[in-house]
Amino acid sequence: MVFRPDRWPGCAGREWGRLLPKDADKSKVDLVRSRPDAIEHVDHDKRLWRRFYPPTGREGLVPVAFVFADTTAAKVANAVKVLEGTGRRYWAPRRYDSLYEKAVTALDYRQAVPVVTTTLEKLQEHGADAAVWRRLGRDGEQTLTAALDNPDGHALYRAQEARAEARDKQRRAAEREARRPVCSRCGRKFSDERWEEITVHRTAVRAGEKSVCGPCRADDVAREETGAEAARLQAAAPPEPQDGPAAGSRRLPGPSSARSRG
Template identity: 85%
Template structure:
């Protein structure tokens, strides 16, 4: 995994619970006796740099590669043909910073010693390969995956912005076997990858596990062997020039004033720290700063989104409930009152007088349902009386009073 390491780094990677690196040094000497490791160089500060021998490299490959763990290339012993001096013994400061960063993460319980990978390539659509200095997978520590870039301020700040852009672009790629409909949709609509293609359909989910948070794969910039002023200037450039890639967006909500949550789904979570802070306080301390925030947090707190999707759901629900209460209050204030008895209209009566298909036969629209029912009852009673009257037989015309008609035909005396 790491080509070279000092006893101090190996101690933190293998025996972080020990108070010092004495046991690690003893183990190195024992491995040296068995021709499995050798000292490659001694630094100016007297640190010994150890590497695997050919025999040790072969045994490491047999042990680790069947488990899917990549072993770094063999550091060969090569000598100058003229002077006989051992070549290639310069201990690259960047490689040392990468190993030290991994050691501090492991010492803090963030990542298993065999869970680190270096120089992992991420191929973009134009075939450019963006290589991460270090990849850690530590789900038990709340960090399923984290890509780390170790910078000793040998790169311009805008070069780091370009790296961030490439990680963002890689997180938006589709796998090669994506269905044709999705590919055509993304090609025809620039916003399709954001709005219509979820993370499960993208390439990065074939490579890394879900992060457990909104957004793409998180990236950490660890600065080493530099000044606070240079780090501050670099972070300021990252924040400003890289805003498109790390910054969340506003949610498209009907309640813009009530919803303050931010949408992190298409953003790269970016955290920054220094190797010196990791060594002094520990990687599990509040030494990480999330771009867009002030102050330092623990790594998991920095990666979390307290103003993200969970807050959005809560604010949206509260705003929707408040809107319903407001509309209900407003509706009650507008509810008609019966002009006859003073009672408020029921919803059914209100609908009856306002919907066109029922309003034509709603009768007096100023009265409530019960009063309207009384009107209907009176109308029906009057109609029934009229019907009965019309059905009764008429009286005979010219009928005489009883006992008077026959007197006209009496016989005369």
């Protein structure tokens, strides 16, 4: 086979895998026409190629196989090298766009064309189920199933993303705990409720002394309420009666004094 560097043989498979069916939803058609990479945001189930191929359970576009015949091992190796070089943008996976770039090593095969190669002689000698297939971008030969699988693909991405997210959550929780205020009176850490109470504007104005925890603040409120109640009761109580006559008052004559004058 002769391969032109300016026309990779597998590009037709990739472009066909990016087409929409004629009866595609208008919103999908408008989206794809809006920009060149918009098709990548359309599920494979909505594309034309899935009308002809059943689900494989793998990410990626339609697989392409090259079977070399009546040639030498050196020519096969050279042809595979050309395929890998000129077709990298078609078969090569991408890095995932992840918030945890350093933790995620998985590769995104969703827009890649799985390309495998072998020779007719190997198929005749060992059969198509044998480890006679080499996938572009990998070393060594595998069975066809193993060659088409993506062990470093989406399943690994989900696992790595979940682990990275869990570690990040633990880190953020530890950093938050390190910032948690400590009561200046009893030394206890603030509860989440008390911490929020002293920081949220609508509650901070009524939070009292912001350096004390919730229980200590409750003690302060109880003392304030007890003092206020005592003051209210004292203000509402009637005045106490005096023991003797008021100063400067005249004493009226009683019956005994009247008899003495008589």
